[in-house]
Amino acid sequence: MNQRQVGWFVRVVAALVLLFLALPILIIFPLALNSSEYLRFPPQGISLRWVSTVLGSEDWLASAWLSLKVATLATLIAIALSVLTAHALVRGTIRFKQGVYALILLPMIVPHIISAIAMFFFFSTVRIFGSVGAISIGHAVLALPIAVIILSATMQGVDQRLEDAAMSLGASRQTAFRRITLPLIAPGIASASIFAFLSSFDELLVAVFMGSQGSQTLPVRIWSNVTFQLDPSIAAVSALLVIVSVLALVTATFFTRRSRTA
Amino acid sequence: MMTSSLGTAAVVRSPRWKANPSWLLLTPALVLLGVFFIYPLCGMLLRSLVDPGLTWKHYARFMSDPSYLHVLRGTFEIAASVTAATIVLGYPLAYFLSQARPRLAGLMMILVIVPYFTSVLVRTYAWMILLGTEGVFNQLLLGSGLIGQPMKLMYTRTGVLIGMTYILLPYMVLALYSVMRGVDTNLLNAAESLGASRVRAFWRVFFPLSRPGLAAGGLLVFILSLGFFVTPALMGSEQDSMISMLIDSQVETYFDWGFASALATILLVCTLILFAIYERVVGLQRLFEAKP
Numbered sequence: 001m002n003q004r005q006v007g008w009f010v011r012v013v014a015a016l017v018l019l020f021l022a023l024p025i026l027i028i029f030p031l032a033l034n035s036s037e038y039l040r041f042p043p044q045g046i047s048l049r050w051v052s053t054v055l056g057s058e059d060w061l062a063s064a065w066l067s068l069k070v071a072t073l074a075t076l077i078a079i080a081l082s083v084l085t086a087h088a089l090v091r092g093t094i095r096f097k098q099g100v101y102a103l104i105l106l107p108m109i110v111p112h113i114i115s116a117i118a119m120f121f122f123f124s125t126v127r128i129f130g131s132v133g134a135i136s137i138g139h140a141v142l143a144l145p146i147a148v149i150i151l152s153a154t155m156q157g158v159d160q161r162l163e164d165a166a167m168s169l170g171a172s173r174q175t176a177f178r179r180i181t182l183p184l185i186a187p188g189i190a191s192a193s194i195f196a197f198l199s200s201f202d203e204l205l206v207a208v209f210m211g212s213q214g215s216q217t218l219p220v221r222i223w224s225n226v227t228f229q230l231d232p233s234i235a236a237v238s239a240l241l242v243i244v245s246v247l248a249l250v251t252a253t254f255f256t257r258r259s260r261t262a
Numbered sequence: 263m264m265t266s267s268l269g270t271a272a273v274v275r276s277p278r279w280k281a282n283p284s285w286l287l288l289t290p291a292l293v294l295l296g297v298f299f300i301y302p303l304c305g306m307l308l309r310s311l312v313d314p315g316l317t318w319k320h321y322a323r324f325m326s327d328p329s330y331l332h333v334l335r336g337t338f339e340i341a342a343s344v345t346a347a348t349i350v351l352g353y354p355l356a357y358f359l360s361q362a363r364p365r366l367a368g369l370m371m372i373l374v375i376v377p378y379f380t381s382v383l384v385r386t387y388a389w390m391i392l393l394g395t396e397g398v399f400n401q402l403l404l405g406s407g408l409i410g411q412p413m414k415l416m417y418t419r420t421g422v423l424i425g426m427t428y429i430l431l432p433y434m435v436l437a438l439y440s441v442m443r444g445v446d447t448n449l450l451n452a453a454e455s456l457g458a459s460r461v462r463a464f465w466r467v468f469f470p471l472s473r474p475g476l477a478a479g480g481l482l483v484f485i486l487s488l489g490f491f492v493t494p495a496l497m498g499s500e501q502d503s504m505i506s507m508l509i510d511s512q513v514e515t516y517f518d519w520g521f522a523s524a525l526a527t528i529l530l531v532c533t534l535i536l537f538a539i540y541e542r543v544v545g546l547q548r549l550f551e552a553k554p
Contacts, residue, residue: 009354020431085288105546113489118306119298120513205491226496238381
């Protein structure tokens with residue numbers, strides 16, 4: 001129903017824009033597989049030299065491990081809180097709903113540089129967490145909006161009468177939530193986790209300001225190397241990160257499909 | 263546990279916010295945001311006004327120095343240019359995708375979504391490689407003899423605009439696409455059957471109906487551009503910096519937290535005003551109800 005032949009002009013422009021979108025992502029791969037000492041295009045020869053250099057480097061691996069830890073912690077916090085929040089927003093009748101929406105969206109809207117320095121000032125005066133804890137909490141704040149958005153959308157798709165039925169048969173609100181709602185929103189939780197994880201895994205500024213010399217996340221290490229490192233190791237790291245994003249997206253799409261058919 | 267009849271009566275009598283546990287469910291998230299986001303932001307606000315007594319001097323410094331005002335103007339110019347560029351590039355693509363067969367649209371959507379979820383740092387790095395003096399474009403153009411000497415694209419505003427447009431384009435396409443998908447094409451067919459040309463039917467029927475998407479995408483891209491950091495910091499020049507870079511350098515290089523806070527507050531106020539407009543024009547509810 002919603003299909004119409006579009007003119008050739010629109011088609012040509014659309015094709016060019018798609019090319020524009022694909023080009024930078026694709027250019028990373030030949031550069032990462034470059035066998036020469038410097039970034040060259042077209043590459044002089046194809047090899048896994050720089051990929052294996054990166055994968056064999058203790059610094060890069062330490063950063064990857066740190067990013068993994070931080071992102072996992074941030075995701076756990078963000079998801080736990082956003083399941084509760086989404087439930088309240090979708091099922092509950094609360095006053096000031098608009099205000100709550102606005103407040104929850106705020107970390108997505110406020111520029112990261114502002115959030116990062118505000119948190120940096122805050123954590124530097126109250127030394128209650130080590131840098132890993134502080135970065136994780138900061139990332140949980142930044143990941144909250146996307147997780148709440150995804151989970152609210154998922155919960156809207158769950159028929160409330162199922163919970164009502166469970167409760168009318170004697171289940172408490174908690175049991176109904178645990179036994180009925182939670183399994184039904186599980187795919188949504190999975191995809192929200194993936195997006196929360198990615199948002200933390202890619203976040204630079206909070207990690208720059210709260211990290212220390214010994215705790216550089218992956219984006220921070222890229223950041224501090226990108227301006228002066230001319231060898232293709234950053235290209236290799238970038239290529240690996242693109243692969244991680246694509247895999248995460250494929251998984252998220254799988255879960256989204258499942259939640260739609262469920 | 264079943265609610266006893268006595269319990270139900272009590273629930274009915276008590277005020278609404280006590281009757282349902284919604285506020286209780288919201289509490290953990292509100293505490294996290296309150297303690298680690300809102301409170302630090304208020305602290306920053308306060309810091310911009312204190313040195314050590316109450317003072318306007320940080321704001322006075324901003325207002326009195328033309329170079330800072332120049333940065334603010336440049337920031338708005340860049341945000342406006344990026345918004346315009348994403349509309350020019352995003353509108354035809356979103357229109358094409360919205361009218362394509364679902365299978366084809368789904369496949370092409372991958373090209374929009376993959377960049378959207380790839381690290382901003384990685385995407386900026388890719389553009390640095392593409393646009394550098396010894397970058398891919400210059401090597402290809404020099405090699406083919408189209409240009410005599412390398413073009414200077416890195417560390418110019420053009421480079422920043424290309425990089426930022428690239429990074430924010432998916433937001434625009436997705437905002438437009440979600441609205442355009444909902445436009446009933448029978449309306450266009452009706453317009454044409456009544457004698458309108460294809461072009462006229464598009465401009466008089468489709469375009470007005472797609473305007474909510476333009477408003478949503480345009481405001482979002484503008485808001486995100488204003489505070490953008492990574493791309494201008496890596497691809498831009500010192501002379502043509504954005505306010506986010508100024509904030510960063512005040513903290514990292516000059517350790518002037520008071521002035522950095524004042525700059526951040528100015529940027530925050532601009533952002534919040536735009537966010538309020540977004541809330542008015544587009545509405546926040548839609549964000550929560552849209553299927554991602």
